[in-house]
Amino acid sequence: MKKEPVKVKEVPAQLRVGNFQEVVKGYSEEEALLEAARCLQCKNPVCSSGCPVGIDIKQFIYHIRQKDYKAAYFTIREKNNFPSICGRVCPAEYQCRKACVLTKKGSPFASEEAINIHFLERFVGDYGKNNKLDVKTEKEEKFSKFKVAVVGSGPAGLCCAGELARKGIKVDIFESLHKTGGVLRYGIPPFRLPWDVLDFEIDYLKKSGVNIITNFLVGKAKTIKELFSQGYSAVFLGLGAGVPSFLGIKGENLCNIYSVNEFLTRVNLMSAYKFPEFHTPVNIGKNVLVVGGGNTAMDAARVALRMQKIKGLPLNTMVIYRRTEIEMPARRLEIEHAREEGIKFEFLVQPKEFIGDQEGFVKKLICLRSKLGEPDSSGRRRPIIIEGSEFELDCDLCVIAVGLKANQILINATPELKTDKYSDVIVDPETMESSIKEVFAGGDIVGGEGTVIEAMGMAKKAARAIIDRLSKKGE
Amino acid sequence: MKIVNKKIINDVGGVRITQLDIVSADIASKAMPGQFVMLMVSHEGERIPLTLVNADKKTGIVSLIFQEAGFTTKSLGKLSPGESLYSLVGPLGHPTEVKKFGKVILVGGGVGIAEILPVARALKEAGNEITTILGSRNKDLLILEAELRETSDQIYIMTDDGSAGKKGFTTDMLGELLSKEKYDLIYSVGPIPMMKRVAAASKEYNTKTLVSLNALMVDATGMCGCCRVSVSGQVKFSCVDGPDFDGHGVDWDELEKRNKVYSEQEKHICRLLKP
Numbered sequence: 001m002k003k004e005p006v007k008v009k010e011v012p013a014q015l016r017v018g019n020f021q022e023v024v025k026g027y028s029e030e031e032a033l034l035e036a037a038r039c040l041q042c043k044n045p046v047c048s049s050g051c052p053v054g055i056d057i058k059q060f061i062y063h064i065r066q067k068d069y070k071a072a073y074f075t076i077r078e079k080n081n082f083p084s085i086c087g088r089v090c091p092a093e094y095q096c097r098k099a100c101v102l103t104k105k106g107s108p109f110a111s112e113e114a115i116n117i118h119f120l121e122r123f124v125g126d127y128g129k130n131n132k133l134d135v136k137t138e139k140e141e142k143f144s145k146f147k148v149a150v151v152g153s154g155p156a157g158l159c160c161a162g163e164l165a166r167k168g169i170k171v172d173i174f175e176s177l178h179k180t181g182g183v184l185r186y187g188i189p190p191f192r193l194p195w196d197v198l199d200f201e202i203d204y205l206k207k208s209g210v211n212i213i214t215n216f217l218v219g220k221a222k223t224i225k226e227l228f229s230q231g232y233s234a235v236f237l238g239l240g241a242g243v244p245s246f247l248g249i250k251g252e253n254l255c256n257i258y259s260v261n262e263f264l265t266r267v268n269l270m271s272a273y274k275f276p277e278f279h280t281p282v283n284i285g286k287n288v289l290v291v292g293g294g295n296t297a298m299d300a301a302r303v304a305l306r307m308q309k310i311k312g313l314p315l316n317t318m319v320i321y322r323r324t325e326i327e328m329p330a331r332r333l334e335i336e337h338a339r340e341e342g343i344k345f346e347f348l349v350q351p352k353e354f355i356g357d358q359e360g361f362v363k364k365l366i367c368l369r370s371k372l373g374e375p376d377s378s379g380r381r382r383p384i385i386i387e388g389s390e391f392e393l394d395c396d397l398c399v400i401a402v403g404l405k406a407n408q409i410l411i412n413a414t415p416e417l418k419t420d421k422y423s424d425v426i427v428d429p430e431t432m433e434s435s436i437k438e439v440f441a442g443g444d445i446v447g448g449e450g451t452v453i454e455a456m457g458m459a460k461k462a463a464r465a466i467i468d469r470l471s472k473k474g475e
Numbered sequence: 476m477k478i479v480n481k482k483i484i485n486d487v488g489g490v491r492i493t494q495l496d497i498v499s500a501d502i503a504s505k506a507m508p509g510q511f512v513m514l515m516v517s518h519e520g521e522r523i524p525l526t527l528v529n530a531d532k533k534t535g536i537v538s539l540i541f542q543e544a545g546f547t548t549k550s551l552g553k554l555s556p557g558e559s560l561y562s563l564v565g566p567l568g569h570p571t572e573v574k575k576f577g578k579v580i581l582v583g584g585g586v587g588i589a590e591i592l593p594v595a596r597a598l599k600e601a602g603n604e605i606t607t608i609l610g611s612r613n614k615d616l617l618i619l620e621a622e623l624r625e626t627s628d629q630i631y632i633m634t635d636d637g638s639a640g641k642k643g644f645t646t647d648m649l650g651e652l653l654s655k656e657k658y659d660l661i662y663s664v665g666p667i668p669m670m671k672r673v674a675a676a677s678k679e680y681n682t683k684t685l686v687s688l689n690a691l692m693v694d695a696t697g698m699c700g701c702c703r704v705s706v707s708g709q710v711k712f713s714c715v716d717g718p719d720f721d722g723h724g725v726d727w728d729e730l731e732k733r734n735k736v737y738s739e740q741e742k743h744i745c746r747l748l749k750p
Contacts, residue, residue, distance in 0.1 A: 178562035215564040221501045242698040255736040262699035280521040281740035360732030
């Protein structure tokens with residue numbers, strides 16, 4: 001008999017919208033064993049090919065089946081420094097689960113039957129965290145004389161730092177914000193990635209010898225050149241894609257129109273949902289619109305809904321997207337969560353103009369309907385506006401979540417650093433080295449908006465190249 | 476981030492202006508006139524921008540001057556020497572354009588007077604002839620007059636009640652000067668209504684006018700867009716594109732409205748937590 005996928009326990013929607021606590025509870029040991037037992041242990045597994053860091057998925061699931069969670073943990077850690085984070089935020093349905101043989105051929109994302117690899121990874125990661133499993137370091141004496149500067153403490157920076165520290169290289173991470181984690185802290189809400197999980201992973205790095213300097217903006221306080229003159233042998237840039245895109249339509253600077261970064265940063269990083277206990281304010285509306293179809297749009301909508309609940313307002317948050325649900329880049333799980341919580345969706349809608357009141361606050365959004373045409377350069381069908389389809393939506397708060405671009409401060413301060421037409425840093429794909437010798441880069445600053453695990457994949461590649469370079473220098 | 480010195484510059488009629496000298500060798504070694512820092516008083520605090528009034532490369536000490544107007548600036552004013560800020564990052568924003576323009580008028584109002592001081596010194600050093608116009612409600616509220624007198628070739632004081640200098644607005648004097656002679660640059664920092672009037676007055680004479688904007692900010696590194704302003708029809712981020720902009724292009728009404736977006740919360744937190 002075919003075994004049914006083991007559903008993960010979640011906090012019921014009506015309870016979870018009142019707070020910022022984690023929604024997905026994760027597998028119990030029993031559930032993990034049941035789910036692991038579904039794995040076919042393919043002779044030639046294809047799942048790992050869907051993982052940007054190439055975790056030996058078959059092997060770690062095998063260890064779970066043997067109840068050897070420690071071995072499962074070390075199998076994952078061999079390739080992935082942050083299993084508890086990736087088990088929570090990886091878009092598995094586009095990666096390993098999509099590659100799983102149980103996914104129907106030609107499906108745009110994983111079938112329900114595909115093994116819940118991400119939940120198993122999370123189970124194993126949390127096991128390692130709860131049992132304080134220490135990964136063996138491979139410190140080599142020859143590296144102890146080197147130090148490397150890592151710019152940015154987001155997924156790419158943390159991962160690169162971890163890989164280098166493991167070899168015994170001294171690493172200093174420079175972070176411009178007052179807290180570490182980059183997008184994992186300011187962007188991803190704690191109900192998806194609780195802070196204790198993030199803090200654990202970062203503390204783990206610190207214990208392995210990584211030094212983190214917060215409140216330090218490289219490009220302003222120091223240039224890359226100055227870092228080298230301070231004795232760093234290499235620099236890794238994990239700057240991220242933190243510059244918000246706007247729609248470029250009339251009325252977009254009205255009050256209560258937020259970029260998704262501002263809205264999430266206020267609520268997540270600055271804890272505005274606890275105002276006035278925390279002193280950073282954020283506004284909320286009765287008719288909240290979120291424009292966009294990615295994960296950050298889902299995060300913003302779910303944050304807005306929670307803010308409405310906390311403020312005692314009726315729950316009324318709507319996501320508007322210019323294509324249809326199939327084309328939404330968001331994780332299916334997040335779309336589902338958002339819908340369960342009561343977020344409304346309007347598809348094939350193109351914003352045209354914001355209308356405000358006397359005081360400059362937004363009141364309405366004028367929109368146009370569209371239909372799907374031929375696929376564009378992204379491979380998704382292009383929305384075409386339907387003439388004369390104008391309509392109005394009430395809107396007293398809007399969050400624009402239509403994409404993010406590369407952070408520019410360090411790039412502008414470093415003219416010799418070559419960038420492409422998107423202002424992303426150009427690197428040698430084999431080594432991740434930029435146009436400046438000994439300066440490497442990875443994550444969204446190279447590939448544009450990607451996932452946490454993709455950023456980590458690039459960071460690992462860069463770390464290998466840095467280790468290689470230093471090892472030659474050390475001889 | 477340790478405070479080494481605190482000076483109450485002014486404390487009259489409920490207006491309190493405070494100077495803090497803070498240790499930050501990294502910021503001090505790089506700071507240029509016109510740049511600012513972001514700071515947090517405590518881990519619960521909000522991030523606020525403040526202009527760097529002085530940066531001593533030798534001692535590694537930076538100076539900030541602020542009016543204790545809102546919750547965070549009042550909390551900041553409660554700190555004493557020996558205590559540390561929770562967070563301080565900088566220098567941020569572009570430095571003010573400093574070169575030999577020729578004849579320059581500096582217009583400072585309120586606590587904005589503190590912010591024109593480093594620019595005045597730099598422009599003077601670059602060989603400009605400096606005319607300074609300072610504005611305040613009355614004589615007692617006027618700050619840094621002596622310091623600016625030192626760096627200025629001419630200085631005019633304007634007060635609302637005539638208790639110091641002349642009675643009237645800074646723009647009254649500005650208009651008078653512009654009508655008599657040609658100037659090459661006007662640089663202005665102060666309350667939005669004042670900068671708006673300065674820009675309107677100088678527009679008539681087509682004199683290049685730079686203003687330093689005090690938009691609300693969160694990260695101040697170009698990541699949130701909270702500080703976006705419209706300048707000559709284009710959306711700019713004050714934190715990374717500014718803080719100085721062409722005063723003739725700024726959409727002042729929009730800026731004024733956007734800066735009031737949290738005024739209710741500000742009243743609420745001040746009532747509740749009494750900084």
